[in-house]
Amino acid sequence: MTAVLCVCLAAGLGLVWSWAHARRFSLERRLAPRLRGSGAAPPARSPLARIVAPVADDVVRLAARWGAPTDELERRLARAGSATTVARHRAHSLAAGSAGLAGGLALGLLLGAARGTGPGIALVIAACAAVLGALTPDALLARRAAARAARVRAELPAAAEMLALAVVAGESVPAALDRVAALSPGPLGDELRTALAEIRAGRSVGAALDRLAARVGDGGVTAFCDAIVTALERGTPLAEVLHAQATDVRDRSRQTLLEEGGKREIAMLVPVVLLILPVTVLFALYPGLVALRLGI
Structure with a gap:
């Protein structure tokens, strides 16, 4: 319950800050309607859209500032052969991050109800899930680009x-x-x-x-x-x-195939060393241990 209250408080503070930032004086915002070239008024938006729009704009600008540059993201999309635009890809990343955040909060609340964990664990799980969800579209894009190449x-x-x-x-x-x-x-x-x-x-x-x-x-x-x-x-x-x-x-x-074969050969040692070898040693030592225990 404490985690839910913290999230609601953070969301409320974010909405208040976005509302105050949207009402700040900006010469560009004042001159934009005069420079459009048409006298048509912008389409009317619902109150919910007017409240959410500043938050969405701030989040998109933050993602463009701290995420991959636009040129680099365009190159990645071109290498993957994707028809998705940069804005849509960033929207997918934000949606995946939001879904991860919601899933992490739900998992944290379930752990709190079942095991009695504190709100800090729930917040850590939610943050990790949000980061993982936001990075998933980029990882899938890189995988598609490598497969296409x-x-x-x-x-x-x-x-x-x-x-x-x-x-x-x-x-x-x-x-x-x-x-x-x-x-x-x-x-x-x-x-x-x-x-x-x-x-x-x-x-x-x-x-x-x-x-x-x-x-x-x-x-x-x-x-x-x-x-x-x-x-x-x-x-x-x-x-x-x-x-x-x-x-x-x-x-x-051919050289790439040889290098890949060498890597696979090393990877094949992992099940041998971790699975087959311990079982073989166990089967070899177990009869002797049993005989020593029984005094035969």
Whole structure:
């Protein structure tokens, strides 16, 4: 009960502070209606919306100040291939943090009713649950970005070979990219189609490939795009460069698999040392201990 009263008091103080902050004089707020370009009045909002809006604005500004920068978050969303905007992602983080806070308070109250724990334990559980809930969307986004980069890296050697064959056949680089994008249904095809759209809009091939590498954020894709841009700028035979890049990507993938196998081999020692070995030692020593106890 004490924890609920503390939370209600904190919420009330936050509402009072937000109301006072919203009524503070601001030249930007006074001039904004005159600079909109239309005389239409803003839509009327309910009293609850007018009370909650300053709190929501303050929370969003606080999340933008102390959270990830907008540019970095935009890069993460692009690498994950997500159509979600930065504001919506931050809203999801705030909603997840609020849900975690509510769940932590409920768990703390249940522990207090069942075990008699104090309000401090409930507040600590609520704070940890809120932080965990707020960080969950970022963790899921990073996982999606890593999985998408791995898929792009797996599709890159075949795409490089097809691009080399199309260039050897006499097609230009945009036409070859269009052909490879049509034959690539995965995320690499989506990135190539985005680059083609930028090329058709007037951007150069090198700039479009640089933006593609920045969106994917993978070292192999960056090296591949840089090699193509360098070959175009210096007049190097593009087919040879593409074949060499495909070989390098395959070698890099093989090296990555070997490193992953080494990590898995070390991880396999954990159940052996913690589960199988103690049971084996127990089975080996138990008959002797029983014989010593019985005096046989």
